[in-house]
Amino acid sequence: MGVFDKQVERPKYVLCIAFDDRGNCLSGDSNGNIIVWAQGAQKIAKVVSGAHDGGIFSLCISNDGNLISGGGKDRTLVIWETEYFNKISSQEISENFGPIRTIALGKGNMILVGTTRNNIIQGTIDLKFSAIVQGHVDELWGLAVHPNHHQFLTCGYDKQIFLWDTLTHSTIWKKEIQDGAHTGCFHPNGNIVAIATLSARWMVIDMMTRETVAVHSDGNESLSCIVYSPDGRFIAIGSRDNCVYVYQVSDDGTKYNRIGRCTGHSSFVLHMDWSVDSQFLVTNSGDYEILFWSPAICRQVTQASAMRDVEWASQNCTLGFNVCGIWPEGSDGTDVNSCCRSHSGQLAATADDYGKVKLFTYPCNRPKSGFHVYGGHSSHVTNVQFLYNDMRLISTGGKDMSVMQWQVV
Secondary structure: OOOOOOOOOOOOOEEEEEEEEOEEEEEEOOOOEEEEEOOOOOOOEEEOOOOOOOOOOEEEOOOOOOOEEEEEOOOEEEEEOOOOOOOEEEEEOOOOOOOOOEEEEEEOOOEEEOOOOEEEEOOOOOOOOEEEEOOOOEEEEEEEEEEOOOOOOOOOOOOOOEEEEEEOOOEEEEEEOOOOOEEEEEOOOOOOOEEEEEEEEEEEEEEOOOOEEEEOOOOOOOOEEEEOOOOOOOOEEEEOOOOEEEEEEEOHHHHHHHEEEOOOOOOOOOEEEEEOOOOOOOEEEOOOOHHHEEOOEEOOOHHHHHOOOOOEEOOOOOOHHHHHHHOOOOOOOOOOOEEOOOOOOOOEEEEEEEEEEEEEEEEOOOOOOOEEEEEEOOOEEEEEHHHHHHHEEEEEEEEOOEEEEEEOO
8 A cells, every 4th residue: 555645746546557677566647647656665766747648547567677658648658767767768649549548568579559449559669550459439330241251341420430351350441431320231242332320321332442432311310221132223221210212223333313212100210121032121110110112112012911921131120020039028129139130041140238149040930939148248239240151140239339250150
């Protein structure tokens, strides 16, 4: 236990500690001071006042016995010699990476830094730092898997889009957009991706150039789902204004002409699926409606029995005969955030509000259907999708902003 005396103003918080080679305890505080506490004593031995502009969030002793400190507000790494605490060198971390939160030693003389923007960066004081792990920094809902590659895309409320490689667990590229994003989907050719945002806008991005090739706005509410038809000739966009907007797609997914608007839901549209032949659309809404549509003419199919034998290309809808068994007993209809069917048609997976990913046999059309449950997320799970070959399942977390891969065995 150390006692603060008149040498230094008592800080509001002690944010980090480390021990040097002589056994002294070093502390960094919210006032930006580094304090040396002598081994075996309770008093301050030395104070480095104003070592950083703002709080010091991490201290680390290097292999050569020097002290590395990391400031949050000033985003600066500083190396100090630990006898007289003279500054040896320093480097300011790029604002794109965010303020420093933790420091660790890597291989050789490499330094690993964790930041508030969910990045882990690597480098040295003399060399440029580069990101080795990147992530979202706000609630994450959007997830789309590539139709024929080991890749998937995520988009979140932080206005960032990431394309990930599932084999290397790394980022292929990222792009920042003007609005927070809620959902996305790939064109069947895999060269185009559509992103629906929180501002009623949706955009189309070329995967190779990362350039935006089309931008459209529909309604005045945020968009909740977007799906291409299996033949790639149409795209449907579900909105929180209770409508579904349908566009005709041409020129390999780069040109869009609006066909019309499907109206009939009495609450916001949540999920939708296309039929295998791209002739019909089924949608779920916030008040638990299941409606069927003929999207080519934007009219509702009011005779549900006519849809009885329609084969659906996917199972994004959480409400339906084939997935009525995914709902736990006593649920209120909002507990399951996402549902998907494997491409083989043998499995179904769900994401729920309890931080769990569940795996069912498909179809799961009996109440209290059996399932396997998997934990890992620390918040509600917002989305799940099988990769194109069904070998892995991807899940996204809401408040924890994490992306997880699950191997299907």
